[in-house]
Structures are given as C-alpha cells and as structure tokens.
Amino acid sequence: METFLAPLLLGLGSGAVYALFGSGVVLTYRASGVVNFAVGAMAMCTTFVFAELRSSGDLHLPVPGLPSQIHLADEVPFLVALIISLAFAALLGLVSYLLVFRPLLHASALAKVVGAVGLMITLQAFVVLRFGSATLGVAPILPSEPVELLGMNIPRDRIYLAVLAVLLGVGLWALYRFTAFGLATRASAENETGIVLLGRSRNLLAALNWTLAGVLSGAAGILLAPLTLLDPGTFTLLVVPALGAALIGRFSRFGLTVAGGLALGMAQAGIIKLQASVSWLPRVGLREGIPFLVILVVVALGGRVLPSRGAIVERRAPQPPQPRRVLASTGVLVALGAAGLFILQGSYRAALIASLIAALVCLSLVVLTGFVGQISLGQMAFAGIAGFALSKLGEGVGIPFPLAPLLAACIAALAGLAVGVPALRVRGVNLAIATLAAAVAIEELVFKNPDLTGGFEGSKVPLPHLWGLDLSIGGESSAAYPRVAFGIFALVVVALVGLGVANLRRSTIGRQMLAVRANERAAAAAGIDVAATKLVAFGISAFIAGMAGAMIGYQFSRVSFTSFSVFASLTFVAVAFIGGINRVSGALIGGLLVANGLLFTVLEEWAGLGKYQLMVSGIGLIVAAALWPEGIAGAIGSGWARLRSLIKAPGSTVVEVGAADDTGAQREVQRESAASPH
C-alpha cells in the first residue's frame, strides 16, 4: 500500500496545476460561455516569457511592430520576473477576450469551439516560431527538499502546490459566492439579457473574468514548468486534463474542479507506478489515457454537463446549401486536377496530391460537422486507425490492393460507430471535448505504442497495384517521385467521395441530418430517428477519414503516428472551417490550405513563408469563426449569388436578409428567387 501512496502524493504537484487550469476554464466559461481550449497554450506563452526572463533577462514581446525582445537586466530577480509574467498573462487573457471571444459572443456553439481552437493553434504557432519547439527548462521555484510524511519522503513543493490549489479554490469560491462581481458573473452565466437589463456591462464582466483566468493559467504554467519537462506540444495539450477537472466541477463549481484536478494528477502518478509493476498493461500512454477516461465517464454518463446559457442571440451554424450542377462541376474540377497533376512537377505535384488527400479529411468533417453539426476534434484518429489497419491487412495478412484500403476504411467506420454510441448522449462543446480527449488517448495509447505501430519508424504499407497498373507514389524506382498515376488515383478517390457527399446532402438521409443539426427534438418529433442519423453520420465520416488515412499510408509508403496526431486533427478542423465546413467545395478549398498543400508550397517556394502556415491558419480560423462562418466557399458563394442577382434583375433591389445572420438557407431562397424569371 505504501508503495502506491508515495506516487499518489507525488501526483499532487501536477494535480494542483490541473486544478488551476481547470479553475481558469471554469472562469471563462462562466464569464462568456466559451470553453477555452487554448488554456494550455495561454499558459505556455506566459511560461516561456517567464523562462526567458529568468534565463537571459530578455523580455519577449509578441506585439508586431515593437522590438521582439528587450533586455531588462542580466539577472532578473524571481519576484520581478513573476510579476512581469503574470501581468503579461493578464494582458493575454484580456486580449484573447477582446480579439477572439468578444466577437463570438453571439456566434454558434461551433464557431465558439472553432475560435478557441484557432487561438490555441495561433499561440502554439507563435511560441514555436519564436522559441522553437525545444523543451522548456525552468529552475525550481518552490523548495523541493523532501519532507517526511506518513513515513515517506515527499518533495516539499508538491505539498505546497496542493495547499496553494486548495486555497485558491476556496478563494475563488468565496469571490463568486459573496462579492457583487461574483454574483453578477454567476447571473450573466445563466442569463446574459437579464444581467444587462440590470445595468451591468456584460463586456466588462467578461473582460475581468478573462483577465483573471489569464493570470490563473499563467501562474499554473510557471508552477508546472519546473516539475516536468515541457515542450510546446505537451504544454498546449494540458488542456485535456484541465477540461477533465472542469468537467468534474461541471463547469461551475470551483471546489469540485480543484478536487478533480488533484485527483487526476494523483491518478496519473498512480497509474505510472502500476504500469511498472503490472506486466500486461500497455507500456505507454496510460498516463494520458486517464483524463480521457474521466471525461468519457463524466460526459457520457453525466447527461447535460455544461450549464446552458441564456444568450441574447445565439446564431445557428450555417445551413449547408443544396449542391447544384454537381456532375458538371465535378467534371470541370477533375479535368483541372488532372491537368494540374500532369503539368506540375516535383514538389508542386506532391503538394497537389497532399491537398487532394487533405480534402478527403475535410470532406469527412463536412459530413459530421457541416451536415449533422457534431464537432469532432479527433478526426485523424480515424484516419490513423485505417492507416495502421491497412499496414496490418496489406503487409501482414496479404489482402490485395483495392480490398485492403476499403476494409481498412470499414474498420475506421466501425471505430466511428464505437465513438458515435457514447456520443449520442453528447452534443456541441461536450462532444468536442470528448473527441479531443479520445484523440489524445488513442494517439498515446495506440499510435505511439511501438509494439502496435512501430513507433517512430512506423509500419510499412504495400504498394497499390491494380490490374497491372502501378498506382504507387514512387513506383519501383524512386526517380519518378511523385508519380502522376498516384495523383490520378487520389483525384479519382476525392471525386468519388465528393460526389457521394454532395449526393448525401440531397438525399433523404442528408435532409434528416440537417434536421437533426437544426433541432434534435423537433427532428425526433417529425419522426426522424435522431440516434440512427447521428450514428450513420459518424460511420460515414469515419469511413471517409479512413480512406484519407489509407491514402496517407500510400502517400508515404508507410504510416507513423506523426501523421495522425491530435495537432493534425486540429489543423484539419482549421482548414476545413476556413474553406467552408458546410459544403463540398469548402472541403476542396480546405485541402489547398494545409501545411504541405498547394498554397503554402507555392508561398514557401516563392517567398519562404511556409513556416507561417500554422499561424496563418490559426488566425484565419479566428477570423473565419467571427466573420465568415461559412468559410471561403461560403463567401464566394454569396458574392456570386449577389453578382448574379444584380446581373439578372438590374432594376430590382436586392433585399439584404440581415447581412449579420445571413444563413445559407436564406441565401438559397434568394438565389432561387433570383434565378426564376420575374
């Protein structure tokens, strides 16, 4: 027993940090109804500022136009560095609210998630650009000499941290229980109209809370850094245990959130001990699996988790438009794609192929998020499952080409159904949280397990051959890489899937999906089987993602976990949303926008701008979430419709059906009335 007690107490350290992160998440949710997926990334920025101050005495300023760093002193004392860093953290929280979340106050749940993910990607990109992706080293802050407790030696700092977290929980509880500010914040979390009518500024309340949350997460990051080795990636993903703690606190109770955070940290430390002594447990990833387990249990069994908010206006996600002239546009696009494949050479052709495959991933998101409104932040997990399955089926079992990838995609579809079943109880933000946690867990437990997937090396994927045709990307000799044949193969797959998705939108089941997206209860009342519709969407979406996973396998001739990471999932959500998540054309545009896709390859080759892809997609995502919820494709579509209505009926005035909440459906009506002869 004692052998387990010690690691449990050791876990108090990271547990305390999760508690602080979780409290920050709860704060911002209460203040503005946003689940702050960027909490880890915000903490990371502050921690890097602090670390730089301590090690080099330089103050790094992320503001364009100002000198990037200011040398303050050769030796910055701890307290000064802490105060400057926390001031930075406060500012970061405030600016995040003003620039990202305030414009999203009336946005749909999807846009809010997307905005938060955009902020997360932007901050992550910023830190990597500025500091590199090196691991962060920070000298210990709290004294860590061991103290004898219950007959064991425990580093002192863990105890201090736990006490600090508990004190903070009590303090926050008191702040929101007894002060006028706290009362107003609690009230605004429930009914924004109500609090405004009572003379409080919703903006001021939210801004104060975001500032406080910024300080909290910044402090948590600074305290955490000396305890473990942190690089930007793991730092950003600390959002997962933070969300776990916040979920335990039901996004409203600080006491429970702190307790949940501490318990999570202790459970993680305990499982590592267990891992060492129980032989049949997986060697890796259990630590990261714990928060997922907690989130799954709380979300799937807890029913309504996030308290709903009475927002003044909540815009709904844009309506997917009815596709038009599907065959003609497919024909034109396929011809264009084929011409591109033949004309482009070398890295440009490879980029076009990468864009085609990325468009497949985006198409899977169009079905799930665009049509049914379910937000998945872990789409690449399905792709990865299919990718590794393809390797096992093709290389291991020896199943021939067209069958093996289809089977692999079917396995991904099964995984989609498996995720879909618990997801039936979960929607909106909760689903986004659950899928993010699931993606982290699958990546750590399965994809990174060298016994299953070959670790960094990855596993080999057989070359695709059909009727004597060599469809592989490199062929037998690598001189011809990338081969046109593989590009055509990818083009055909994308065209078929795109046609399928467009037809799905026009079919009965597609209309049922739209009904479920608009209002689940109303859909059920109209006789639609909501559960079955969602499951079908999960299945189809995972199947398409699986196809993409298999194509990624063929693209690199092997599969490894780096292709299917959580960050890959997040960036695909970003490009799919920027492209336009509610239609096929949006997915194609999204494909062009990925890191190794056509657009950024051109930018890299011509201007050396490729490294800014992550930052651009992060900022683009924030802008798109607030301004163009239908993405680039939607903006083009509405511009085109306006132009056509002007040309067709020059005399008639164009009725703006509320430019602010101009939905696709309204536009559809507009377009139809514009097209019909008057």
Next chain:
Amino acid sequence: MGRVDAAAGGRTGGEVLLVTRGLTGGYGGVPAVFDLDIEISAGEVVALLGPNGAGKTTTLLTVAGLLPSLAGEISVLGEPVGRRRSGRAHRVARRGLAFVPEGTALFFDLTVRENLRLGFVPGRRRADLEGVLDRFPALQDLLGRKAGLLSGGEQRMLGLARALLSRPRLLVLDELSLGLAPLLVKQLLMSLREIADGTGTGIMLVEQQVSMALAAADRAYVLSGGRLVLEGPATELAARHELLETSYLGEVAFGQDGPEET
C-alpha cells in the same frame, strides 16, 4: 393614426421620460415597427396594445436598448439612445429605465435574495429592500429559495420587485401577466397604478388583458401591423370598444395607414 381625443395626454404635466420620433425598429435590418411617435411622462401608466405580431415587444426591446433602432430617434430620460447595439442596454438601465421582459429574465439558479441583490443597479440610488418586499409579502418567506422553483405568479412578482429596487424612473413591462390568473393580473396592475401615483415613476406596459390594462392605465397606444393606429386616454378607449376591436380584428376598415385623422 387615430386619435380618440384631441387633448390626448391623460395626466400630463410631469417630466417627459420617453420620447420616440419616427422610430423604426426590427431584426437584422428588417423593420417590424414603423415610424412610431410615443411619449411617456412621469407618473403616467401607458398601455401598449395590439394584436399578436403588431410589434409591441419589438418596440419595448428597441426602447430598452436590446435591439438597435433602424431609423428615427429615441430619447430616454432626456438622453438620446444611440443606434449601436453594443453596451447600450446596460447604460439605459443605469439611467433609470427598468425593463422587465416577457418571462422576467430571472436568474433561476440564484436564490430570490440573490436575484433581488442584483436589482441594485450600479450607479443608481437603492430602494429600501424591506419597503419593496412590503409590497410583495409572498416573497418575504421565499428569500432563500432558488428563483427557478417559484411559481409563475411568484416569478412575476420577483421580476417586478427586482426592477423596483433600482428606483426606476421609467418602468417598462412586457406581458407581466403572462399565464397568470385574471385576479392576480388585476392585483398586479393595481399595484403598478399605486407605484406610478406614489413615486412618479412612468410606466409603459404591454398587456393582452385589454380591459384590465385600460382600467389601470392613463393612456394607451394601439399598434397594428407595426404602425400606431390609435392613441388616446384609457377611459375613452375603454368606452369606445368598437375602435379597439377594429384594430385588433382587421385593418380592412382602416387600410394600411390607419383611419384618417379627425
């Protein structure tokens, strides 16, 4: 617009609290009410009547600053209300307009006492809590209960009590009687009459119980199809019921622009 009495004004003479001139308001750029001229003075109870969809709630939301006005002018308590939506409603509230929307916008997760505490609007003089509770004795025993657990009538009382705590100079009520028994409606309306007489608060109320509303009000405006079609002292309107019926039941008699001015 029809004017029942040339000297329409009821008990005017008090300070003018609300003036709208040519106010057009609506949602997302699409107008729902057109060209409204409304005036409310201190100590007056003014009813806003009209069939469903006439634009009564739109008018109130625009006056309270929750909806941007599309054209025309609004002056609340002597200061113009801007057209920009952001941050408007809470400023209007601090100036002394208390708006109780349909459904009363209570905080159901908070206790009755916490709801009342939020009624103390920053920057405004506070009314005496005991004094306000004296008016609603039923709330006295419910202070520790969550607002979501109150009955419909108790919720309406809480909404009204909370609004009174900021000593509003202009009280705007949207269907406060929604779903209440007629007897309770009568009591609520009578207590509003007392408040207006006792404190000089101007009261604008939207009400579906027309005869009860007219019994308590000084004046009334009748909206139909987003336009003012009738205006006059409450007693006159109550006496000439056929005019009201026409505006409720059809615009055929008046046409689009209402009856000719007499």
